[in-house]
Amino acid sequence: MLWSASLCVVFLVPSLGVPVDRYSTKGQQKLLLISFDGFRWDYDRDVDTPNLDTMARDGVKASYVTPPFLTVTSPTHFTLLTGRYIENHGVIHNMWFDVNTGEKVPYYATQFKTEWWDNGTLPIWITAQRQGLRTGSLHFPGTQPRYQGESQTVKDVEPGFYNYKNETKWRQNVDKVMETWFGEMDLDFVSLYFGEPDGVGHKYGPDSPERREMVGQVDRTVGYIRSSAEHNGLADSLNIIITADHGMSNVYRNGLVKEITLSKIPGFSFGDVSFHLLDYGPAGMLLPKPGMLETVYKALKGAHPHLHVFKKEEIPERLHFANNNRILPIILFSDPGYVINGFFPVQFNAGEHGFDNVEMDMKPFFRAVGPAFQKNLEVGPFETVNIYPLMCHILGIMPESNDGHLDVTKHMLVSATEDRPQDFRRNVSVGLAAVGGCLVVVVAVLVSFHAFKKETNYRGSEGSVRPGSKEESPQTAL
Structure with a gap:
């Protein structure tokens, strides 16, 4: 009996330190991942960006984030979608190539090479859908291929020779995502890609007035995205993460250096x-x-x-x-x-990327806002592999094997400062109540057992069965 009581305590006491999982937001909170290609971490320093500034006050801003090496578009975007370094997810370049034939195809054509993308690592779209969520992707690198035969609930791949600078198209894409995909179709996760300011950074350089003008367009679009979320009734359920794949650096030419x-x-x-x-x-x-x-x-x-x-x-x-x-x-x-x-x-090109990811010019920016995130919080730098487990946590899904860690970003979340202490006290109360209830049961069983034993001994002394008779002594099953 004492052994039974001890066993009960051994199994129940650990519940004091194991939190009840009240942090899953599966089916409750939505997530929009946005990439502005080539938006360097410091691009908001020489341009007035009221909407990005407001987003930072309403949510979280990182000083910068570090992409994986090679710091080019397709590989770094697939790291965002998988949480894996480039050597582990296998999309090692913007270009598909075949060393046996010598064939190479450019960035856009590579988007349609399924075997380049589908090589064993699942992006978050497919993982989320396998766990009951609905996903979409608009123009995000890696959108077109199927992964292990599966595709997003809905997807939109930009046509060839697409004008990535067209601000009217940008707003149309935002309307499609907010009104139709999140609104009418009730998607849970969407990835959205904008091809600037990468284009102007390449053509004119990161210090050019053209780049500064494009950052202003990005800022207006951020304002439009947030107002659209409000207009479509998504403000209380939609989390928005905005980042980029890499930065940009000036290229020296015209006899300035030895090429x-x-x-x-x-x-x-x-x-x-x-x-x-x-x-x-x-x-x-x-x-x-x-x-x-x-x-x-x-x-x-x-x-x-x-x-x-x-x-x-x-x-x-x-x-x-x-x-x-x-x-x-x-x-x-x-x-x-x-x-x-x-x-x-x-x-x-006047500007380039693809350099060592330790270089500050290669670092992108990071903003996040929504019901899952704290407000007016600025955090230190972190690697972009850690964005994937953060997204999985917000969506309430189990991540695939990855190279990131939720511990790196969980301090950004409201649950880090509000929910967890309350839940810990709740868990203590639940645990103590469970232990107490178990002890009450054990005591009742012990009392009953001793009463039964006393009664049996009393009956045995009054009318014992004679040796050799067919009736056996009563046995108590413990």
């Missing part, structure tokens, strides 16, 4: 290379011909003071850009301000 052109490096020959991804900014990859890896590597290593050359097994672990078969044996990237040319320069 990096591989064909001019002594000892290097494209005849020793069977495939290469070059001329697309500050990063590249090479596949040397059989037996030529050391020759290519030694020719390039140290050839230019602003060119970094690694065998993929030697690349710094912090970059998480090695452990994938799609990554080629030699990886190159340059310092900010420099781009890597193959035979000769073929692109002349």
Whole structure:
């Protein structure tokens, strides 16, 4: 009996420290993930941004966030959707390529290469739907393919030669998401992509008046998004996260620096290379011909003071850009301000991204607002892999395996300061009540047992059964 009482206490006392799961918002709170491509962390410092400022006062602002390396559009967006570093989710470049045929296709065409995206890692759209939610995606990189045969509830892929700068189209897209997708269709999660200020940052540079003008357009759109949420009755249920895939850095040209052109490096020959991804900014990859890896590597290593050359097994672990078969044996990237040319320069952008993610110019911005988030809170920097578990938590779904941690962002949530202390006291009360109830039952059983035992002993002394008779002594089952 004492053992039974102890066992009851052992099982119930731990409930004092195990919170009742009252933080799941599944089916209660909606989430809109927005990316403004190439919006650097400091773009609001030289432009009047009243709507972004209001959003920060009404919610959470991070000083900046750190994207994964390689800091280009498709890979970094897929990290937002999966919470995995690029080597782990496998979308390693903006371009699909085939080393056997030498074929390469550009960014837009790569959006339709299902095998490039669907390679074992599930984006949040599919995970949420498998757990009973409804999802949509508009123009977000990775929207078009199906994943393990499944697709979003609704999706919209931009047409070819789409004008990413058209503000009227931006508002039409917001109306579609707010009125139709969240309103009429009652979706739970939507990802929404805008292709600026990346375009003007490339063409004119991050310090240009054109970029500042585009930031003003972004700010107006943020105001329109929030007013549309209010107008459609979503203010009390919709959480909005706004971020970007990477930043932007000025490119030095016109004789200001010694440019990096591989064909001019002594000892290097494209005849020793069977495939290469070059001329697309500050990063590249090479596949040397059989037996030529050391020759290519030694020719390039140290050839230019602003060119970094690694065998993929030697690349710094912090970059998480090695452990994938799609990554080629030699990886190159340059310092900010420099781009890597193959035979000769073929692109002349004033701004570029794709540099080391430790560089401040590569850091994007982050804002969040809604019923799940605290107000007027500024937080320190964090990696964008941590946005995925935060989104899963808000949606109340179980995340897939990922490289992020909710502990990094949970202090942004209202539950971190309000719900949890109250729930802990509630859990203590529930636990104590349960233990007390169990002890009452144990005591009652003990009293009954001793009374029964006393009665049995009394009857046995009055009329014992003779030895050898067919009737046996009464047994008490414990």
